[in-house]
Amino acid sequence: MITPNMEALSLVELQYIAKKQGIKGSDWMKREDLIEALEEIFEDDTTLPNDESSNFTPSNQRRFLNSLVEHKNKKLTDLPGVVTLPDCYSQTSIHLLLVDPYWAYAYWDVCPTEFTHFDQLEEEYSLFLRVNMIESHCGAEDGDSYDITIDSTDSSWNVNLPRQGRAYKVALMYGTSNGKEGMLCQSNVVTSPCCRWIDKAEILNRDDKLFTLVFSSITTKGKVVIDCPLVQEIVTAMDTAGRQ
């Protein structure tokens, strides 16, 4: 735990810490009294978190990761000012975030009035995501789509992108027990990347010069190829083409 500089804290922050420390009546205490009471507590607090069975991180753990120093501080979130964010925002919308060539992340918010409207219907309803594959941003939809059933309490979903090189958008839909469907909102479009070489792997097999130029800088000295699924697909396609 870090002892805060009391003098630098506002009355509200001092009251917050005091409440956390179990000081009764802190909401009505004066600034000076709060500081005095808190200083007493911090002076008396000699208890230690007993997590020193291992004094150092094992040497084989996360060596040379591009990361910051790890400090064993578990109390920071107890400090004042850590806030809760809203679970959702009161505007019906859905967003699609491309994570890699095979996955996107959809998150959505539904305005509470939409649910009120559904609850007033005499039929039962359910929500689902409709994943639409489109040829390009500008082109017409080609009709390929699939649905994902979701619960009304869900607010996000990992969306599989079955084909690379295609554009996707996701609609948040409802369906009623009598077969009626409607759309609540529709996402932005994301395009799953693809690679020209996957279908032309035999060229890389044939052309040593080209192969050296493109692969020598993405493999380690020990011939391990860079960690990337599409590059891996090229390697697999070359293996397959080489066997044929």
Add this chain to the structure above:
Amino acid sequence: MNNVGLILQAHLPYVRHPEYPRFLEEDWLFEAISETYLPLLRMLKKLREESVPYSITISLSPTLCAMLSDPVLQGKFTNYLNLHKELAEKEIERCKIESPESLDVADMYLRRIELNIRDHFETYQCNILAGFADLESSGHLELITTAATHAYLPLYCEYSEAVNVQIALAVQSHINHFKKRPKGFWLPECGYFPGLESYLQHEEIGYFQVAAQSFLLSQDEVKRGNYAPVSCPNGVHAFARDFNLTSLVWSNQEGYPADPDYREFYRDIGYDLPIDYIGPYIHEPEVRVFTGFKYYAITGKSDDKRYYRPDKAAIKVAQHADNFLYNIQKKGKDLSKVLDIDPYYTVAFDAELFGHWWFEGIDWLEAVIRRIAATGDVTLKTPSEYLVEENELQTLQPALSSWGEGGYSRVWADGDNLWIYRHVHKALERMTELANRFSGQNSLKQRFLNQAAREVLLAMASDWPFIIHNKTAVGYAEKRLRNHLANFNLVYENMCKNAVNTEWLVKAEKRNNLFSDIDYNMFGSGRLEEHS
């Protein structure tokens, strides 16, 4: 001729807590200054004094520049240096009695701290950015910038105003610190999405760096692999990182820094020595942290370690520098059979790897630079120097990519950190809404809106999802994210009521005071079109 572009990217997230006399995460900055930036500057100046020719590129992130030039943090760093000097002196006495095998290393630490104190106060007058600027003015460094708060841009590609602000503000910050416009731009985490170059063009950026797979995965057929930069369709140049050579250093299994004779990072007296002794040098009341005093060699995977021997490590530094040069020359020889021009490729590293994580890393860099200078067939050249030569370059659209695990966005968008985007994206939408609704404000409302812009930019930093992904200082990262978003929401809600919370504003401006000349109007729709 084998042309190599060495790029170091220096970045730390904005961590500044004036409300606390000491704050644990501020040590990230102090450790980096003591162990990387000051020793790096000493090494580069020494090479210059000895007329060893070199030309390298360093990206200094706007958040890092803001912290390095901040008087509050400069003062705290002074305390940090003094505390560490006291510990070093105490360590010499302790080692004489308890651990004579470590006495030489303790003495080395004291000498390094004394050099740091001299450089910090006398040479750089507490602002080490002057050291980088000096080396740039003599033609040894090219300084470039990166996104304002180091946002991982592919996850914000739908928010054009925000991407634009990240780039425009970075350029503005660079000009403020170095009085010149940067020619190059380091994309945080090499995160690139097709079209990003148009934002860079707006800011007159000439080139940027992409991950090693970016050219291969393009829809265009790359002609020279990663051995020449490409020109994007809009004329901005892209340089791909050479994974083959960088992995000689980066690989955590077989990379040079994992050699058994190098210093072990994780054995530190902050964790090893009794609280009674180390108490004053860790964090109050008794939070154990790294102190930088480490006496063991990596040795092997077990926790049974040998004492660190600098003389043995120096032998390995020489061997590894020789090996790196050998691999560069071998690559040049192999490429001469298949390439129609002299190759140019970049090797890029996080600056903090050298000295901080890899203690001997700066000695290794020095050895590599000296060896390259002594050869006749390898040249260190910055991307700008290469572009001036007007080589005929292929036009190619690089592909979506990053240098993170898996080559895309998974590190910054995994199961643990995906939740943040709902909130940050909403804040960005609202920031643009505020800039549109309340454009051209002055006085208090202007300051209130400017603070909202700072808070939302700080929430965009790639550091928070990265820390959450790596499960390191997760509590701190989450706290920071939530607080920046809450601060933004406070402004949004007040402005919707046409009110300004003055008391809060004054405090927030003191707390998160970077980008003093920020203009929230930059978030307004249509600013990009106006610009173009």
